[in-house]
Amino acid sequence: MARLPGIASSGVSPLVFTLLLGLMVGNLPLARRLSGVAPGLQFATRWLLRSGIVLFGLSLTLQQIVGLGPAIIALDVLVVSVVLVTGYLIGTQILKLDRDTALLTSAGSAICGAAAILATESMIRARPAATSMAVATVVLFGSLSILVYPLIYPLTQMHEGLFGIYIGATVHEVAQVVAVGDAIGPEALTNAVIVKLVRVMLLVPFLLVIGQWWHRRQVRDGEFPATRGSLVIPWFAFGFLAMVVLNSIVALPALLHQGLVTSGQITLAMAMAALGYETRLEKLRALGIKPFLLALMLFVLLLIGGGLITPWLMR
Template structure:
């Protein structure tokens, strides 16, 4: 037991150090950028400048972060959501979220596979990042689709590019779209990639928009669990050999739902909820940093530009399709 723990220490310490840098930088920027984004960038830098760290005494701890810690972090991500919050925004927001999430995932698969010639994991990772909750969704989907580190890193990169673009564009477009603050909040929450990006864009448009946007976004996050379960089931039927080779059961998706229900129904102290939220951010940030260290830039170049093209097409769909659906639901 002691020997096993010692094997983990070096990799855990490295991931923890990169997480400290990432969280600190995100806090300095006022939370406008998720620490997960900084973590993968720092991990990429360290892993490519010092590739030896992915081997030897570092390997076990980094692998633990990428697999076990990642799944635990995704499960406890549900602490950010309550069923009451979802009820507050009403059926209209739920309908917009469901339509945009499902259409974006389907479009990602169709465009990615048929038109851009991408492999299945890459198309699904880019689709999940665009459709659900950015980098956290990419991380959660990675074990279900059995993606390689470079595929995951590329998908996270698309979240950075187009989520940041949305964060800048939406406040500029708000006066021109003819949407009420409630409708603009639903539109923003249903179509912008990261939770942090939704907060930043919503705050730039006013507190009335921001509050609705965040709840609409968290409703999308809640859909992560059923999406992972359905995706795993669909892939096992599409690729029977997955079952023979032990298709991964997304237990963390069920854990996610359990945490949401507990946070909604149990009288959890506010201090405890905040502490769990804080620890969970650290867990996911360490997982993202570990992922970055095992991703070589040469492998990213091999993936090509097509994932970015797919993410761009999905971004256009989210902006225009989301606006149309929001207008229809709000009419």
């Protein structure tokens, strides 16, 4: 479906379609009577999800990171940190969203869209409705980026390569970055993809930090029993890192590499379908408009804040 003419050029991820299909099937009257599917859903949302994140590491190499220099890493760290902290505080303190929805929406906007939301969900075990809503916001405003960024390009007075860096540092999904970069030009596309993949790389330290922080909050709030020396380690994040290193030092045969990348996309799609299947529409309606307001604020922050900070850091 994602490769159909007209859709393929839009940057819409296959994960979006699997979420929608899972949501449709899961809300059919028949689905409520299929109790035997629970073990498969749990396997998909836990093991297939983590396997997909690990294989996602084959999309990045260390050479790509080093090639653009330390300023790129500083830019991505700044963007991710500001969006995460701002989004979580606005979501929980001003909009009064639950912590799950605020964190997932912020992670999707800050790092790499649906993949970041899925990875974060596997750490905090969020409600399926919160995960689905966060993905919906990323899809909406990431798709809006595809329309907005080419329109503002002539107004920014950035050269093509610098605008590509801006795209990679601020657009939500990898597929959306490719769509926007391609609309600007080849130099913009190259820089945008590399900068975006560096943002993807920041998923590993983010998961390490969020795992510890979330665990301590659960202990403090009495939601989780305190255990001496307990340490929440996202082992799949290290698997992701190992795949990046492997992809950097070993030239895998093209057919094998493509097969592994495709397998990762399929496992993530199955995990997303399972999350959609477990999401009830009445729970989505209960979340209301506030998650979209949060995502809109973060979209504006990325668009304007990123447009100001990118030329300043890269001068």
